[in-house]
Amino acid sequence: MVKFNDIYVLQGTNSFKNVSEKVKAFKKEYPNKKIISLGIGDVSKPIVKPVVDAMHKAINDLADIKTFKGYGFYYGHDFLKQAILDNEYKDKSFSLNEIYISNGTKTDTTSILELFDINSKICAYEPLYPIYKDGSLCINRKVTILNNFDENFNPIIPKEKYDLIYMCSPNNPIGIAYSKDVLEKWVSYALKNKAIILYDNVYHRFITNKDVPKSIYDIKDAKKVAIEFRSFSKNASFTGVRCSYFIIPNDICKDINDLWKLRTINRFNGADYIAQKGAEATFLPKAKRLISKNIKYYQDNAKLLKKVFEKYQFVVMGGIDSPFLWIKNPNNLNSWETFEFFLKELNIIVIPGIIFGNKGDNYFRVSALGTRESVLKAIKRMENYYEKKF
Numbered sequence: 605m606v607k608f609n610d611i612y613v614l615q616g617t618n619s620f621k622n623v624s625e626k627v628k629a630f631k632k633e634y635p636n637k638k639i640i641s642l643g644i645g646d647v648s649k650p651i652v653k654p655v656v657d658a659m660h661k662a663i664n665d666l667a668d669i670k671t672f673k674g675y676g677f678y679y680g681h682d683f684l685k686q687a688i689l690d691n692e693y694k695d696k697s698f699s700l701n702e703i704y705i706s707n708g709t710k711t712d713t714t715s716i717l718e719l720f721d722i723n724s725k726i727c728a729y730e731p732l733y734p735i736y737k738d739g740s741l742c743i744n745r746k747v748t749i750l751n752n753f754d755e756n757f758n759p760i761i762p763k764e765k766y767d768l769i770y771m772c773s774p775n776n777p778i779g780i781a782y783s784k785d786v787l788e789k790w791v792s793y794a795l796k797n798k799a800i801i802l803y804d805n806v807y808h809r810f811i812t813n814k815d816v817p818k819s820i821y822d823i824k825d826a827k828k829v830a831i832e833f834r835s836f837s838k839n840a841s842f843t844g845v846r847c848s849y850f851i852i853p854n855d856i857c858k859d860i861n862d863l864w865k866l867r868t869i870n871r872f873n874g875a876d877y878i879a880q881k882g883a884e885a886t887f888l889p890k891a892k893r894l895i896s897k898n899i900k901y902y903q904d905n906a907k908l909l910k911k912v913f914e915k916y917q918f919v920v921m922g923g924i925d926s927p928f929l930w931i932k933n934p935n936n937l938n939s940w941e942t943f944e945f946f947l948k949e950l951n952i953i954v955i956p957g958i959i960f961g962n963k964g965d966n967y968f969r970v971s972a973l974g975t976r977e978s979v980l981k982a983i984k985r986m987e988n989y990y991e992k993k994f
Contacts, residue, residue: 643955652894658885680705707846714739728770729759730961751963772804777969779922781816794829801830809839827855847879906972
């Protein structure tokens with residue numbers, strides 16, 4: 605009899621699926637209630653027009669054999685790789701050989717493990733983006749979960765040696781970004797232990813703090829120890845298009861890119877041409893202005909939400925260099941209790957912190973990626989409820 609992979613039984617009751625099921629049951633019981641989601645991880649702004657125009661042109665390219673693009677671009681088209689290097693890594697001296705175009709960081713951050721020995725010691729810190737742990741299990745890699753943070757939720761460097769370290773900055777779910785000082789210490793650890801940092805940096809466009817590097821490669825010698833992942837999903841509204849990229853520096857080891865190219869040509873046929881032309885267009889001056897405007901819209905949402913939660917004595921982290929806020933209930937409810945309270949009393953969806961690991965059980969995550977209308981309605985509901993309590 606065929607046996608199935610039991611690794612796919614991963615998350616039990618602490619999952620995004622469980623949130624959806626609870627919301628669905630509530631809507632069925634109370635069909636007239638108007639639910640507002642502050643848990644949404646998707647964007648609420650559409651793709652800007654210069655990018656859409658470029659994608660329309662790319663569709664026309666595929667209708668003419670003279671401009672048609674088919675197989676053969678496993679690592680990404682040079683036009684996009686060059687645009688990324690010119691706009692995002694200027695003065696970093698990377699070559700086209702070191703950059704890869706893909707179809708989403710969710711996939712990239714786990715697929716990259718195929719580059720390394722199956723017995724590599726891997727660690728990540730919770731609260732964490734669950735894919736690091738669960739996605740790695742799907743390819744038979746076990747991630748050791750550490751939960752020793754300092755008072756500012758910066759991960760404390762372990763005494764034990766690890767080969768691969770997952771880091772996310774600006775962090776999802778905590779919403780903070782790591783300072784130059786923090787990253788210098790991690791690069792030093794990686795150099796000392798001959799480790800590789802897998803640096804998830806998909807929210808870099810949200811960074812406003814001058815002390816926060818927008819790339820780990822702003823840190824001296826990081827090219828020797830870090831692979832950086834980025835995406836167009838949140839900044840350019842590509843959540844439904846799928847396009848991402850990452851850098852594997854030659855400085856890590858002489859043959860590292862030869863190995864990864866061999867893996868890729870056997871495991872991946874390349875990102876969508878239409879998506880890549882759209883991604884290239886995000887660097888056009890007009891597109892950059894419009895995208896910056898959208899990001900500011902989300903940042904302003906975060907400021908509004910941060911202000912109202914702090915007004916009612918919630919402990920709030922994040923929401924400055926990230927579209928996410930990490931919040932502790934002043935009544936010390938656990939995260940599912942907080943979820944139930946917001947859903948039943950205020951008809952607002954928040955994400956229980958337990959989904960991101962046991963360390964998050966006294967917290968919940970709020971997203972600022974929704975519409976301004978939904979944010980203002982949620983704030984009004986909170987004010988109406990809490991003004992009676994204070």
